Amino acid sequence: MIEKAVVFGPERSLVGVWTEPSEPGPTDDRVAVVMINSGIIHHAGAWRLHVRVARALAEVGVASLRFDLSGIGDSGYAHEAESLNESVLRDMDEAIEYVAGTRGWPRIVMMGLCSGAVDALQAAHRRDTVVGAIAIDLLGDFRNWRHYAVHYRRRILRLESWKSTLLLRNGTIARWVRAAAGRLKPGSNLRPHPPRLDGGRRPMTREEVGNTMSVLVRRDLRLLCAFSCGLEENYNHRGQFAEVFPGLASDPRIELAFFPAADHTFSDRDQQRALIEMAVDWVARSFVEGETLGVS
Secondary structure, eight states, X not given: OEEEEEEESTTSOEEEEEEEOSSOOOXXXXXXXXXXXXXXXXXXXXXXXXXXXXXXXXHTTOEEEEEOOTTXXXXXXXXXXXXXXHHHHHHHHHHHHIIIIISOOOEEEEEEETHHHHHXXXXXXXXXXXXXXXXXXXSBOOOOHHHHHHHHHHHHTOHHHHHHHHTXXXXXXXXXXXHHTXXXXXXXXXXXXOOOOSTTOOOBOHHHHXXXXXXXXHTTOEEEEEEESTTTTTOOSTTHHHHHOHHHHTOXXXXXXXXXXXXXXXXXXXXXHHHHHHHHHHHIIIIIXXXXXXXX
């Protein structure tokens, strides 16, 4: 394995770490994974997830770039007077150009967690060089009736939830009580705001998730979507993706995984190890070993 710090972009303001196997193999079809920041987390990834993924990928002949978006970690600000989304899209374009052009790895798989998963799908949607994406705990709306049933069933069976309700520590109940007493400001939302783990990024709507993934599979991209129970307010049970998007879930180009014992950042080493093994195996099967899907 060869691993070194790199700078790239027109202003050489983007900083990352390039990892490749010591014997890369032929240049015409080899694949590299580009890993994107999760919110404002440094390019090493949550609990060094990206570091461990990169080194595991090198063992199966796959290179990778883990880098910081502009203004995060080691990367400076390069794009003046741009929106956050425009800056992110430009940074991802620069990363893809660096890997495919400068480094000579022509096929790209994007990878990200939370807001990084949103960015990975956007990059895949924009660039023909991208052949796949790994979306971990995609920041989007997957809620359906069963999601709410699971959510409230768990709360009903939890003693602490009853204590919070009776003492008005439950945010939703407290807001309802204040609304009934006429002490809630007009126009206020009765639903609690979920914790922001995304660096202030906007979640994808259900329509955006469905439309984006539909376009990607029509282009024959392969997607690995992994979910934990860490963002319970959006995703909390096995099979939820299939319930919300039955057509996409049945497409052989989309592979789904659920980690009910994992938190949002996969801080538990056993859960993280299982995620890494699954992701690396998926990349190897899909792009190194030439798995045949039989898609008509």
